[in-house]
Amino acid sequence: MKDISSAIQLIPLENYVFLSVALFSIGMMGVLFRRNTIAILMCLELMFNSVNLLLTAFSAYHSDPAGQVFVFFIMIVAAAEVAVGLSIIVMMKRNVDSVDINLLNRLKW
Amino acid sequence: MSALILLTVFGIIVLYLGFANNKTILAPVAITGLLITIFLSIKDWNLGSKYFHDMMIIDNFSIAFNVSMVIITILIFLFGVNYYKRMEHYVAEQYALMIFALTGAFLMTSFSNLIMLFLGIEILSIPLYILAGGKKTSFRSNEASFKYFLLGSFATAFFLFGIALVYGASATFYLPEIKTYIAQFNGQLPPMLMVGLLFILIGVSFKVAVAPFHFWSPDVYEGSPTLVTAFMATVVKTAGFAAFYRLLGMGLLPLPAPLEKTLWVMTMLSLLVGNLAALRQTNFKRLLAYSAIVNTGFMMLAMLSQHDSSASVLLYYTFVYSLATVPLFIIFIYMKRASSGLEELTIFRGLYKQKPWMAVFMTIFLMSLAGLPPTAGFLAKYRVFVLSISRGYLAISIFAIVMAIIGVYYYFYVLREAFSESDNPNPIEISRLNSALIVVCGVAVLLLGLFVWSVPI
């Protein structure tokens, strides 16, 4: 098992951090970019997963399982959120027959 | 702990009672559960118990906040008896979801680990996303729900990113350990840690709707069913501030200077933006949303003053604020019904003519929000200012005072409407229970304004 550990050490932590940051930014950009609510939801998932990756990487470097447990919880919550989010979208679709986020502008001023 | 367990159990019981097709028993059962919860919570007073490897620390602080939130929830449930009479479906679900949200709030008051904070926020939020969309056929309700959901999740993502960064630096989620970790830097934090902390703070700030992360709140308040709005404006805000305070008190204080400045900026922005936007507001629910933002600013002021009694003041402020806001929403519901669904401020016209006592109590509540004596709202603001001034934040206090003046304008604008003649008077019908509750709230606001006791938390 030693080689695995050394293998992990081969890749610097920064790489994971950068990767996560990039993923997070892309996700965030997607949220801003997309108009389709379902796609926005997917981008949100991207953001969550970048966090997961980051936590796992830190966890591995710290040799601390807590980080990975946290990832587990994030997954749980993400699943629940997606369920709720999708059901809201379904409901919206039923009411206005669209998943366009720009339609959400009746509540204002 | 037993209180928390009992609460979840009652939530599930209420959910299952929904099958009984008998709406009338729901509220009594739920309220009984909440009352027992209060009892069980108070039993733990001064014990300072810790659970599950310090995942949860139930101290006086959390008990006090829990009890205050449960009391407000009871109030909302009592009002709900009448409110849900017209609703045919999902009444049990509404009650249950509120109770679930309350369990989330409980977690937020007693966490000592970031994971519990995260879970607490989510357990609080997800029921709220659902509750906000409670009027399924109303697109406004859908919109509120989705906006809340999307912005909430978005904020959660940042929050989690922040936790990840902090974890990366400190290798722990446990607040006291984070505190010691931060302490070793002596104020000069590495940027990653700083950004992580910032993201965590932003995540919580979003929940309590601090500017510039407040944009969701007016829309969501407006679109949600009014009772849910009341719940959001009161219990959720209380929970958010309990969590905020705990986060700061257990983990992050003394804040590094840049972060502290950031929070001050947020505070002042909240006061300013909330007030300005409320000035010309014509929709009552939005008005109260902006008012909530302003009051958030005041609570931030109390919190950031970092005084020994900040927690006590925060508790008092949130409770008093809730006590005035809930009945205002209820009065609003009745006025809305009397004016066939309008939400404008003008619907209050003729209130004094028809129901003078209700107008009087409305005056008391609005005065409390505006912070005029002899109501509790005044004392709350007074105590906040005592904190901030005694810590020497004179300029900010003056700013807050100017903002308080602006606030009076729109509260009294509403009041003025209530005391003017109506062109189209529809009968205002109000149930006896709700009248009694409004009176109780009004008297409580007055009494709390005259006699306060300091809770040692």
Added chain:
Amino acid sequence: MILLIILLLPIVTGLFLLLLKNPATARIIALCSSIANLLITLGLISTVPSPSYSVNWNHFMGTQFSLGFDGISLIMLLLTNLLFPFIILSGFTRAHIKIPVLNFLILFTQSALIGVFLAQNAFLFYIFWELTLIPVYFILLLWGGENRKAITLKFFIYTLSGSLFLLFGIIYLFTLTPGMHTTDFSAFNQLHIPAATQTWLFWVLFVAFAIKMPVFPFHTWQPSTYTMASKQGVMILAGVLTKMGIYGALRFLFPIVPQGVLYWQNTVITLCLIGVIYASVIAFRQTNIKRLIAFSSMAHISLMAAAMFILNYYSIQGLLFQVISHGVTIVALFYVVHLIQERTGTLELPQMGGLKHVAPNLAILLLIIVLGSIALPLTAGFVGEFLIIAGLAKFSIWFAFLGGTTMILGAIYMLYAYQRIMLGDNNPTLIRVKDIRTLDFFILIPLITLILILGIYPQPIFNLVEESVKTMQNLLPVNEVVTLLTR
């Protein structure tokens, strides 16, 4: 205990009134209550030692529910309790709707005012201070005249904004008190605040009072509010509420920030004197009587404010005397104005004239009140203004001269108004106007008698405040301004 009774009697009666259906009974009970309060107050004067009442209240915040009084409070208390029976009585004429509510609000105001004057604790003071605003706001809003919604809101916000700065000041002082913080006046009075702090703290504290009085240029809420206000509303506003500003300033500024006062003394006095002349000059061309009297009241109050900041023995004596005198006079004046409005249906001077032909008695009574207002000797107004001008002269002869112009300017606009209302040829529109009735006699004769008696025998008032004035006048450090006399 007796103080508690004085404080609570009006409000408790007021609450009781709300239960009544019959307006006639309600106002009689209200009247009785206010008269009873007056009698108790009169009894208070002779009570030795002066009673006080104190009980622990929100102790952890350093607030005591403590009531007490000195000569200055007593004067204010006397004025309040003296005027309220008349204010209530003046409501006996026309059948308003919701008389119990109106009387409740009036009595509520009375209680709050009494609270302001009795409070020995700044926090308590502030609560009552704000509390006066609430019922007055509703009196103005519900019974006011044209454009009342906007004007009342302006009035409310304007006065409140000052008050909130006062609140800031109180809290700041609270945090300065040593040991266990407290808001007791006695503790505030012993603070030694650095002079630099005092210079800004002065304004924080003063703004509230300046707006309430009002002092130029903080007065813009006043004319429109007075003009719009209902009879009782304006009587309360002009008669008593303005005095709160004076009382507050006496309580807060001189004992607590004496160096601040000294630093700003000349500025403030100049502002006040500008106010005197400014308001008097403006009053001359007003066509609306109420607005005219509003400006006249502002002129008088400004003079009183100037006297206050002189803070020597004469000016304070004169000020306190003038508090009573101005209160009585202005209430009588506004009452008569409303009588005229009720009789003729207008407040505009150009539409009046010749009222004396049909209402000679009213004309005479108004004339006497006008004389009181322009400080003719042997009316109360003269004694006060004489002492005030004397006080000003002791400080600077120029200030005395500027302040004294009120004698001339007051005569100009008051007599002008009197002429436009009463004198002139028969006015055909007024033929059906009736002279004054019994009720008006009951209100005006005692007030006028007071104006005259106080002018002829003012001594009781002086004796009442003697002690307090002596302590007051020593509050300021030695004045460095070289007066004409010392040169």
Added chain:
Amino acid sequence: MVALISSIAWLVPAFPLLGFLITGLAKNRLKNNQAGIIASTLVSFSFITALFLFFSLRSSGQDSVTVTLFNWISAGDLNIPFAFLIDHLSITMMLIVTGVGALIHIYSIGYMHDDERVSSFFAQMNLFTFSMLLLVMGANYLILFIGWEGVGFCSYLLIGFWFKNPAFNYAARKAFVMNRIGDLGFILGIILVFFTFKSVSFTEIFSQAGALQAGAPMITLITILLLVGAVGKSAQIPLYTWLPDAMAGPTPVSALIHAATMVTAGIYMIARSSILYNLAPITLNIMIGLGLATAIFAAVIGLRQNDIKKVLAYSTVSQLGYMFLALGLGAYSSAVFHLTTHAFFKALLFLGAGSIIHAMGGEQDIRKMGGLRKKMPITYLTFLAATLAISGIPPFSGFFSKDLILTKAFENNPLLYILALGGALITCFYMFRLLYLVFFGSQRLSSAHPHESPRVMTIPLIILSVLSVFGGFLNIPELFGGKSDLGEFLHSAITSKVTEELSSSTEIGLIISSLALLGLIILMAYRTYVKRAVLPAADSESLSLFGKVVANKFYIDEVYTLLLEKPFGFLSDFFFNTIEKAVLDPAVDGIGTATSRLGNLVRKLQAGNMSFYLFAMVGGILLFIIFILIV
């Protein structure tokens, strides 16, 4: 005796006060003459009491008695008792006030007979008498001031007695306001007196004043301020314009207030303060200038007046100027003497004029009168006596008093004498012009049916004419073998300046030359108005420039309107419309509206657009990150 004086002194003002209360309160119940009778009786009682006091004081051998009724104001070291000072000066004034007052009251019964508000008239007259008595009896400046303002107020009431006429009301207000301008100076003076002497009581001040150095700035200031008060009340330049306008009141009012008593209050006050004035030579010089200027100026205006009362009014102003001149010369008792004689003959003139107006049915224009000598013999004779007196023809009273002043002027500076004499000659001319125009020639107004006035009016005329004729004998100078009785009498109360006495020969020379000139003037007037029967120009006729200027009273009223009233109105409008409405109000409201506008802007940010919300959130986060990274 002193105890007696103390115990009854208060009765003197109390009678008129009682009269005021009775006639005032019961005014609707009193029938035609009752009010007048009550009022006259009470004033007469007052006169009798005053007489009694006079004799008591003489026999008591004391110079003065202070009667304290109660403490009026007692605040700290400011102690003002409500007290009367009965001394020779005040007793003289009391006698004049009550005596002349009583006569005028009686006269008024006839004069005001037809007026519907006759009760009010007598009430106000009584109130005036009361105030005037307070003025002269007050033992300190403040009590004097009470009376001072009180008479001003009564004057206001009585000028505007016929309140239907807006012009009369305006005149009343003008009188009051101008008086008030003076009063401000007076009250400031009193206050400074108090701060200097720690008292306002005459006796205490004068006992302390001796210790002061003459010409001290404080004393000068005080005396000037007091002088301002006197100038207002006694209608001197520049505050004289109210007096001619004050003729709007009923004629007895003019006689009592604007001739005999109130307007002389200023002279009384300065005479009273003689000790202070003696210490202030600058002020005395100012007074000489003012007095002389007023005397001549008003006399010149009087030349061209056609309203009988206006002529008399300007003559009053002019005579008051002489009194000021006397005061300025330090001849205080001479001033008081002239005051006394003036009270007699001017009251007589006014009452005579009243009688004429009464007879002419309200007509006051002398161009429309004429030939009344036959129809109204008593009036004519009394009027003649008064005219001779005012012109200074011996042995009429005016001769003695005026001559005294002229002599004093000569002692000071011959130029003063010449100017003063010139004024006297002008006085003589316009008085005779008046006399000739009214009583000689033919009746010019056909509609009027003049008749002699009833006895209730003529008897006071006769009494007054007796006083006018013989009043001068009160104070016969040593030159004519007299002992200057009045001067001696007043000596205890007034400290006149000691000046070098003229030799008798100079004095006699002066008198003879002035008499010659007077005779010339009377002749001139006779030739013009009786022989040639020249009528003053009608209002429409064009006059020479100077004549026009004089006829229009040098346009002083217009100038005042232009310089004071109009700008005051403009200032008022400016303050209200510009400063209040355009600066202060908008400034306050502007804060409100600006905030509100800004609020609307902020509100519009909340456009309901999700993208915007998301962007805003990200933007906020970005800014905060950058902020904490930089800081």
Added chain:
Amino acid sequence: MVFLFYMLSAIMIICALLVVFSKNPINNVIYLILCFLAMAGHYILLNAQFLAVVHVIVYTGAIMVLFLFVIMLLNLNKAIILRKSTVTRVSAVITGGIFFLVLLAATRQTFEIHAKYPFASDFGLVSGIGKVLFNEFLLPFEMSSILFISAMVGAMMFGKKDV
């Protein structure tokens, strides 16, 4: 190993970008699944085997299927052109870029972080995680049930068609 890392990273980034920029929702889902699979590879690289498995099951297996299901249900499978205005899209990209740079700047000092515990190889395995999860993290684990119950209630409420 290093090559593997870079390859997986490249796949992730490209797929993520495609998720953002491709128009068809179905394609989005597919790319996201690809992205997640690559992420599972990363988990394995990091020796977090438990997570890798859970990730594949939960995300790829459940969540993404849910997405697909909803897209089908709502009949969105055809490419509907829902695009924000160009300005918005450009600013979104710019914002994303700036955000990336700023975060990079903030995290550039990661290398200064030191491992908290000596390296252990077994904690990422199911047994290791399980021990921690049911010991230290028992309470959150239990509480998450409430989360699910709420979500279920919500999904049921919203999804059900009312009569």
